[in-house]
Amino acid sequence: MQPPRLRHSARALLLDEDDRLLLARHDLTTRHIGSVIWAPPGGGLEVGETPLEAVVRELAEEVALSVPMDGPRHVWHQQVVSSAYARGWDGAVFDYFLVKCDALSLPSTSNDRLLRDEGITEFRWWTIDQLHDASGSGLLRPHHLAALLSDLLTESAESYPIAI
Template sequence: MSPPQLPPLNDRYQYDLARVTVLRWFGVRADFPHDARYRSRMSPVNLRHAVRAIILDQDDRILLCRFDIPKPEGTSVVWAAPGGGVETGETLLTALRRELLEEVGLTLDADPPHVWHQEVIDPGHAAGYDGVINDYFLIRTASFNPRGALSDAELAAENITRLEWWRLQDITDYHGTDLFSPRDLASPLATLISSNLPDRPVPLGL
């Protein structure tokens, strides 16, 4: 197995990312630095910060958005949790509430637990950015027909073509060309469904 590709080590933040990448490659548990004050001081990397909702119904199905992403080689289909970018001045939960109303029509009565944290340094992962930060929150609810405030045309402008409920087993058994975000969604999702809430957000890979 080849060692992982590392980003240019031109600042402390990138050094820490590289260190964690190497440790994980050798099977050592390590968390990516994700304190916002640290990142604002130390990192010139332009990351898109987003919030996403792991919405599980009474049958432990997860609600996912289908993104049809145009690329030079053709359209790439990615299934990802509802959510979107954190706007200037918003807290994570304020952004989450706004995105859920816009995309799926769900109103939150309480503050959901923060269960996953993802940082990806990859210029091809989000147009106009060097990578992404996704913070995931767990929401349990009865099954519903997702219909948010955004029109179909507005959703399509964000590359969202539909929303579907997925069973964990269907994700595990899927062998088609569509991708999931994170790529190994089935693994952390299975742990989340079968275990107690994590004490701190679980770090995810690509």
């Protein structure tokens, strides 16, 4: 039996000074899983790229944010195996990195063509309360995002990264 084909990706938990989280709205109705979800910015690793290098590159591409390599902190690791994940894949491996930023420092524009190609239709800042309100809707990724982020904001850094 062959091991599952897993897509490796890195995502940024981009938090502003008020602990609001930036999420991207992904319209995947014509590809992948066929639904609309809200997920942290990020994407697939390129050949030879580490998850840290990928998240730094993805932040530059998706939200035009330049962060130093020592800025993002690896906090979550997730493996999802599902035949319904996406065409051509049996699932995914996600590495999530915490990145603090000033919401006002983010440019209002980024690469529109790239975002369209990725199925990203908008970005929005979410408060913890808004994330809790949307819990259970099936729209947020990763599942249990509100609880995971609440724990992350209240626990010591030494306990991370964790498997989710």
